[in-house]
Amino acid sequence: MTADSPPPAAGGQRRRGRLRAVPSVWQRRTPAGEHMRTVTVGGRVMRVAVREGSPQWPPLLLCNGIGASLELLQPFVDALDRQRTVIRFDLPGIGGSPLPVMPYHFLTVAPLLGGLLDRLGYRQADVLGISWGGGLAQQFAVQCPARVRRLVLVATGTGSLMVPAHPRVLARMLTPRRHRDRGYAASIAGEIYGGSLRANPSRAGDLLHGWTRLGPSRGYYYQLLAGLGWTSLPLLPLLRQPTLILAGDDDPIIPLVNARIMHLLIRRSELNVYHGGHLDLVSEADRMAPVVEAFLAAGAGSAVASPDGTPTAPGKWRKAGT
Numbered sequence: 001m002t003a004d005s006p007p008p009a010a011g012g013q014r015r016r017g018r019l020r021a022v023p024s025v026w027q028r029r030t031p032a033g034e035h036m037r038t039v040t041v042g043g044r045v046m047r048v049a050v051r052e053g054s055p056q057w058p059p060l061l062l063c064n065g066i067g068a069s070l071e072l073l074q075p076f077v078d079a080l081d082r083q084r085t086v087i088r089f090d091l092p093g094i095g096g097s098p099l100p101v102m103p104y105h106f107l108t109v110a111p112l113l114g115g116l117l118d119r120l121g122y123r124q125a126d127v128l129g130i131s132w133g134g135g136l137a138q139q140f141a142v143q144c145p146a147r148v149r150r151l152v153l154v155a156t157g158t159g160s161l162m163v164p165a166h167p168r169v170l171a172r173m174l175t176p177r178r179h180r181d182r183g184y185a186a187s188i189a190g191e192i193y194g195g196s197l198r199a200n201p202s203r204a205g206d207l208l209h210g211w212t213r214l215g216p217s218r219g220y221y222y223q224l225l226a227g228l229g230w231t232s233l234p235l236l237p238l239l240r241q242p243t244l245i246l247a248g249d250d251d252p253i254i255p256l257v258n259a260r261i262m263h264l265l266i267r268r269s270e271l272n273v274y275h276g277g278h279l280d281l282v283s284e285a286d287r288m289a290p291v292v293e294a295f296l297a298a299g300a301g302s303a304v305a306s307p308d309g310t311p312t313a314p315g316k317w318r319k320a321g322t
Contacts (some may be wrong), residue, residue, distance in 0.1 A: 001119035034077070034086075041115035044104075047096035050120065051077060051086040058149055058300065058317050059085035060127040061113065063133030063140075067179045067220045069095025069213040073130075075282045079289035084296075089116065093219025095212070103222045106230045114147050121318045130281055131253065132223060136158055138232040142274050143243055150299055151243040152292055155251055155278045157258040159231035169252045176220035176250040182209045194250040195277020196284065207282055228287065236265035243269040244295040246288070248276045270295070 034051040049070050053059075060080070062073055070088035077086050090097040092104065095103065113136075117125055125146050134156020141148040156281025157163075164170065172178070172192050178185040182205040189197040189204030243266050247259030253263050263271040272291060274280060281288050 013320050034088075039089075039119050040114060041112050041119060044092045044100055045098050046092065047090040048116065049088045049118070049122075049285075054083040054084035055318060057081075057084050057298070059087055059122055059125045059171045060296065061087045061127045063113075063127065063129035063136045064088070064091075064094075065093065065131035065133055066173070066223045067176045067215075068208070069215065071095070071212045072282060074209060074211065075258055075285040076289060079285040080175065081293055084293075086300065087116070087120065090213075090215070091219070091223065091267060092170045094224050097215070097219075099216050099219055100222070103225045105226050105228075106136060106139045107143075107296075109226060110136060110143045110181075113140045114144045117147060117160070123273075123317060124149050125317075126150045126152070128154065128292065129156060130154040131156055131278065132227065135232065137238070138228075138235065142232070142235045142238050144192075145240060148224060148241050151239070152243045152246065152295065153243060153246060153262065154246040154281050154288075157254045158233045158236070158262065159227055160229055161233045162229040163255050163257050163261075165253050165255065169181070174224070176217050178204075179208055179212075179220070180214065180217075184208065192252055193278045194252045195280050196276060197246055198250075198278065203283060207279060236262060237267065239266050240268065242295075242299055244292070245269055245271045246281070246291065247271065247273055247278055248278060249273055250276060251278045254316070 022263075034049040036047065036049050039046055039048045041204050047070070062070075062077075064073060070090050073088055077088070080086060091109070092098065092100040117123070124147055127140060127150075129135070129136045129152070131154070132162060134153045135158075137151060137153060138156075138158075141151050165173075169192050172188055178188060178192075185208050186201045186205045189201035190199075194202060245259050245263055245266070247254070249256055259271060259273070263269050274288070274291075276284055
């Protein structure tokens with residue numbers, strides 16, 4: 001099913017040998033009520049934020065875009081229903097997560113998400129990925145299908161095999177400068193992000209620099225390397241989860257045709273084309289969050305499966321004893 005949104009009005013059980021038994025350390029609480037903690041999974045240390053909600057609601061795991069710390073998604077988290085548990089994280093070398101010794105790849109980092117859910121006590125989650133994080137979400141859903149109940153892909157594509165952006169836009173994405181220079185971010189915002197940031201480019205500086213946490217430049221390049229040679233194109237027919245594809249009609253980074261291709265290849269997918277650009281999930285969170293909520297709520301009462309394939313009663317998302 002394809003839906004075009006109108007323009008906005010004016011104005012699991014723990015697996016042995018996988019997880020390092022290091023206690024989590026609580027660090028601070030954000031103004032929105034999330035708990036910030038440090039979690040070690042598979043030998044990699046990640047900063048994680050968890051906003052606790054109702055245990056009867058499936059948690060939502062958010063996968064961020066390239067170079068962005070978990071704080072970038074705060075407007076979207078604030079716009080979601082307070083009953084929904086929301087999990088965010090900084091990849092190694094991004095935001096508040098320390099730089100890893102070696103680079104990583106989508107194939108190796110995707111299982112870390114399953115380990116993260118184990119550490120937090122969840123068998124399964126809904127997963128949303130935006131931009132680069134959409135690639136990670138696709139790989140996780142294929143590689144660990146029992147851990148993903150529903151999938152939301154926002155402003156994302158299929159990796160190295162996709163209809164590319166204009167070379168000038170791609171060139172802007174090769175460095176983390178926009179994350180380190182507020183004025184530069186504003187100067188290129190309309191060109192690379194499109195949507196409402198064309199008319200109000202200073203908002204890009206607010207989003208990327210207002211409260212986000214800056215990581216080392218090498219962490220950005222590690223993320224670029226993670227997608228080198230990777231594509232989800234042949235994997236998309238393997239996706240069995242109900243999937244919502246959200247795509248902007250003015251997204252210079254991910255041309256809209258990519259979303260239409262993904263919709264054709266993912267059997268249980270819905271395509272929602274919204275009037276806007278690449279960052280509307282956060283810049284227009286009040287408009288986008290209800291669309292995501294409606295999709296997630298549509299399947300909230302369905303039976304799910306634990307990592308070993310055992311059916312789990314609706315609403316019981318945590319591991320036994322947690």
